[in-house]
Amino acid sequence: MNRPPLDRCTDGLPLPPGDDLDSVGPFVIRCVYALPRDGTDRRLGEDxxxxxxxxxxxxxxxxxxxxxxxxxxxxxxxxxxPETDARIADRGSYVRDRIERLSRRQGFHEPRTLYAVWYDGSSTISCGGGAWPPELRGRVAALYLQGAYDDVVCAEDRFSPDGVAPEINEFKMLHEILHTMGFVPPGAPHHTRAGHVGDNHNDLMYAGDPPWNPSVIDPYHQDYFRTGRTDIPDLARSSFLDPLPAGAEPPPVW
Ligand SMILES: [Zn+2]
Known part of the structure; x- marks a missing residue:
């Protein structure tokens, strides 16, 4: 698959700190299918x-x-x-932030929880967005399933047909989840464009001008996975992994 990379997906307005210090439960990712007030329910959570x-x-x-x-x-x-598709899309670069704030009001703010949100609404900026702590605090990684910008129509992106072979929507969601876990950190040698790597268009976390063809996670272990460095976050030490690594670390500022 070759498509324009996800870009500008870590623009946003930071949320206040969470309440995780008092929690002792495991870190967890919860899946949410979210609709704007006037959106068509395609029942993607149930089908x-x-x-x-x-x-x-x-x-x-x-x-x-x-x-x-x-x-x-x-x-x-x-x-x-509780807000229309048009009003949410009017937030421009802050659609993800708005989804996070509206869903928090409906109870989606459990401790130590990252929310993977498939939002069946539009954006004129991107097909998805993630938090990127510590610069952009937040707990929601989102896809905008009805987004459209430049030549990209997000609704044309495919889901895995069989639950085995990943299609572009699986790579997009993993990309946004990793942002929300704090990757790619600014201290990584190939870091570019707020949370991405710029050197390999096959990397899950790539952003740049050549098209994105995701197939690997930091294959040379230089930027965010098994780097051997302790001065920057590493996916191999994440509290969101199962099995839990020795010395597991939550995302920055969680
Ligand atoms: Zn991104």
Whole structure:
């Protein structure tokens, strides 16, 4: 697959600090299918689309890293946000922030929880967005399934048909989840464009001018996975991995 890379996905307005210091539970990623107030419910949380996507993400991630991500063992939740598609899209670069604020008001602010949100609404800026702590605090990694910008129509991006082979929507969601976990850190040698690497268009976290063809996670271990460095966050030490690594670290400022 060759497509314009995700870019500008870490623009946003930071949220206040969370309440995780008092929590002792495991870190977990919860899956949410979110609709704007006037959006068409395509039941992606119930028809297996998101569950298959999750399975394909886990299989690919495990093949790359030897670990799985700590997705909650629970059904996909569906939430309707109390604002119209147009009003949310009017936020421009801050659609993700708005989704996070609106969903928090509806109870989606559990401790030690990262929310993977498939938002069935539009954006004129991007097909997705992530937090990027510590610069951009937040707990929501989102895809904008009806986004459209430049020549990109996000609705044309495919989901895994079989829960095994990842398609572009699986790579996009993993990309936004890793942003929300704090990757790529600014201290990484190939860091560029607020949370991306610029040297390899096959990297999951790539952004740049040549098209994105995601197939690997930091294959030379230079930037964010098994770098051997302790001065910058490393995916191999993340508290969101299962099995939990020795010396597991939460994302910055969690
Ligand atoms: Zn990005």
């Amino acid at each position: 297996g689309t998101i569950s298959r996507s999750l399975s394909a993400m886990q299989a690919w991630f495990a093949a790359q890293t030897g670990a799985r991500l700590r997705f909650a063992d629970e059904p996909v939740r569906t939430v309707r946000l």
